[in-house]
Amino acid sequence: MARETFEPAYLTLLRSGELRQRVQIAAERVRSCDLCGRACQVDRYEQLGSCRTGTQAVVSSYGPHLVVDIYMPDVKYADAETAYRYSRVRDYVAVNRAAVKEMHRQVGDLTLDERSIALRGLLVRHLVLPEGLAGTAEAARFLAEEVSPNTYVNVMDQYRPC
Numbered sequence: 095m096a097r098e099t100f101e102p103a104y105l106t107l108l109r110s111g112e113l114r115q116r117v118q119i120a121a122e123r124v125r126s127c128d129l130c131g132r133a134c135q136v137d138r139y140e141q142l143g144s145c146r147t148g149t150q151a152v153v154s155s156y157g158p159h160l161v162v163d164i165y166m167p168d169v170k171y172a173d174a175e176t177a178y179r180y181s182r183v184r185d186y187v188a189v190n191r192a193a194v195k196e197m198h199r200q201v202g203d204l205t206l207d208e209r210s211i212a213l214r215g216l217l218v219r220h221l222v223l224p225e226g227l228a229g230t231a232e233a234a235r236f237l238a239e240e241v242s243p244n245t246y247v248n249v250m251d252q253y254r255p256c
């Protein structure tokens with residue numbers, strides 16, 4: 095894909111007015127919030143859910159990314175019991191997999207420009223854990239068979255117990 099002709103999808107949405115509509119829909123959805131897999135169903139105008147974020151998220155840093163239309167999700171576990179035991183998250187695998195599939199539906203496999211710099215697509219991060227707890231082989235099977243065999247994966251080895 096040539097960088098000169100590339101346009102991030104959010105600019106297309108902005109121009110068409112679709113982005114404004116989606117903002118309005120999201121602003122209503124937080125009245126019974128189900129914007130992530132925790133589905134707290136709280137009214138974020140009145141109280142906080144698990145994420146402790148009200149109606150205004152706090153932006154910790156920002157800068158121009160002229161490089162990108164990319165989703166970079168984690169795939170941390172391949173087993174729901176393990177996810178609950180170590181991260182206290184229910185339904186992690188089902189919610190995570192549905193999200194990764196939806197991201198891929200929107201942007202497809204990672205595409206690069208003429209200098210091999212990523213422009214658009216899905217780039218999955220997977221942290222390998224001791225004793226096979228991250229389910230690395232199963233996570234790889236899921237990505238290859240249920241998302242795309244061309245999925246780019248950043249396999250991270252920096253886990254250390256603190």
Ligand code: SF4
Binds near residue numbers: 127132136146
């Ligand atoms: S954790 Fe936050 S974003 Fe997720 S459903 Fe609960 S209130 Fe909504």
